[in-house]
Amino acid sequence: MNARVQPARPAIGAVRRAFAPWNDPQAKPLIRFENVTKRFGPTVAVDDLSLDIFEREFFCLLGPSGCGKSTLMRLLAGFEQPTAGRVILGGADLAGVPPYRRPVNMMFQSYALFPHMSVAKNVAYGLKQESLPRGEIERRVQEMLQLVQLEALANRRPDQLSGGQRQRVALARSLAKQPKVLLLDEPLAALDKKLREETQFELMDIQQRLGTTFLVVTHDQEEAMTMADRIAVMDRGRLAQVATPGDLYEQPQTRFVAEFVGDINLLEGRVAGGEGGFWQITSPLAPAPLTVHDPDEALETGQAVAVAVRPEKMTISRDKPAAGGNAIEGEVWDIGYLGDWTVYRVKLGDGAILRVSRANASRFVEQPIDWEERVHLGFAPDAAIILTR
Numbered sequence: 001m002n003a004r005v006q007p008a009r010p011a012i013g014a015v016r017r018a019f020a021p022w023n024d025p026q027a028k029p030l031i032r033f034e035n036v037t038k039r040f041g042p043t044v045a046v047d048d049l050s051l052d053i054f055e056r057e058f059f060c061l062l063g064p065s066g067c068g069k070s071t072l073m074r075l076l077a078g079f080e081q082p083t084a085g086r087v088i089l090g091g092a093d094l095a096g097v098p099p100y101r102r103p104v105n106m107m108f109q110s111y112a113l114f115p116h117m118s119v120a121k122n123v124a125y126g127l128k129q130e131s132l133p134r135g136e137i138e139r140r141v142q143e144m145l146q147l148v149q150l151e152a153l154a155n156r157r158p159d160q161l162s163g164g165q166r167q168r169v170a171l172a173r174s175l176a177k178q179p180k181v182l183l184l185d186e187p188l189a190a191l192d193k194k195l196r197e198e199t200q201f202e203l204m205d206i207q208q209r210l211g212t213t214f215l216v217v218t219h220d221q222e223e224a225m226t227m228a229d230r231i232a233v234m235d236r237g238r239l240a241q242v243a244t245p246g247d248l249y250e251q252p253q254t255r256f257v258a259e260f261v262g263d264i265n266l267l268e269g270r271v272a273g274g275e276g277g278f279w280q281i282t283s284p285l286a287p288a289p290l291t292v293h294d295p296d297e298a299l300e301t302g303q304a305v306a307v308a309v310r311p312e313k314m315t316i317s318r319d320k321p322a323a324g325g326n327a328i329e330g331e332v333w334d335i336g337y338l339g340d341w342t343v344y345r346v347k348l349g350d351g352a353i354l355r356v357s358r359a360n361a362s363r364f365v366e367q368p369i370d371w372e373e374r375v376h377l378g379f380a381p382d383a384a385i386i387l388t389r
Contacts, residue, residue, distance in 0.1 A: 001127040015306035021054040030055040031168045036085035039072055045071040047237035054158050058207050058214045060224040065235035069217045078102050101220040105179040111170035113158040120154040123173045164195045171385050184216045191238050200226045221261050254389045258308050265354045267307040283308050285348055293381040306387045311357040321378040328377045
């Protein structure tokens with residue numbers, strides 16, 4: 001007897017590439033923060049912030065501790081009330097709506113599982129509180145356990161599970177009530193690096209299968225870059241930039257965003273002139289003006305700017321680059337071998353340190369660059385961007 005062939009789901013990549021409602025002027029956001037401010041006494045946690053999040057979006061709030069990202073999530077959940085402004089969900093103003101009446105659910109960093117209950121009873125708890133029929137509760141619990149691949153562990157207690165398994169129980173419990181929005185506060189912080197990386201892709205797959213809007217708070221930039229459709233980088237209660245992971249990394253709008261998202265070298269300087277989108281920037285770190293192709297910038301001669309170059313977009317060599325290229329000379333100060341990459345920290349004449357990353361494409365490298373060697377760093381004009389803020 002032939003097994004029934006299940007129709008294949010479209011790959012996540014195909015779905016995500018086609019998903020960009022924020023570029024559609026006709027699309028209406030599911031969540032809207034309108035000029036929201038939240039104060040705790042004299043402290044402003046969220047400062048006149050406006051933000052739209054769309055249905056089915058995997059959205060990340062990213063920023064350092066104290067930037068206001070968790071406060072913003074708690075305002076949506078109803079655990080805090082805005083000092084000013086409005087929080088709108090599905091077209092309805094949430095002012096005065098208690099947390100248990102909002103179509104959102106929250107998965108906490110601690111997971112908050114009931115230690116005396118089995119996995120299945122933990123997942124069923126919220127459904128029983130809503131007095132759903134027993135058959136419906138059993139159906140949803142089974143569905144959620146299948147979703148997170150824990151059917152075989154349904155009768156175990158939380159203390160009999162690994163950290164990753166407890167995380168999946170908490171996720172199943174949060175999703176069982178079928179919320180319009182799932183809020184995840186540092187959901188992977190308790191997992192080790194390898195399990196965290198695996199779980200990131202599991203979360204993406206689950207989110208795509210369910211079509212639920214996910215709003216994640218994290219300070220882990222790699223986590224946000226991997227999972228999110230869009231990321232909002234927050235700084236002192238304000239939005240520094242909202243963009244897709246690729247745009248955020250390749251086109252940061254400010255020094256703060258450039259330095260917070262990934263590693264970057266910032267070469268301070270001044271505009272010496274430009275033509276056709278090619279700008280000449282003088283910098284005390286370079287012996288000759290640097291050439292940067294950044295056609296989107298409108299600059300003035302003498303303006304203070306920073307040339308931003310990611311470490312992997314710079315070259316390092318014992319040989320001086322060809323004439324006319326961007327070249328900086330220094331001495332290898334530190335070397336970090338990361339397996340797939342080698343990171344060089346190169347000290348310049350004035351003491352400044354630049355970072356260069358080189359992929360280890362082969363197992364053996366003839367005459368590898370060593371500590372204290374004099375080296376030349378270079379980068380193409382279109383490998384850098386100019387920051388004015």
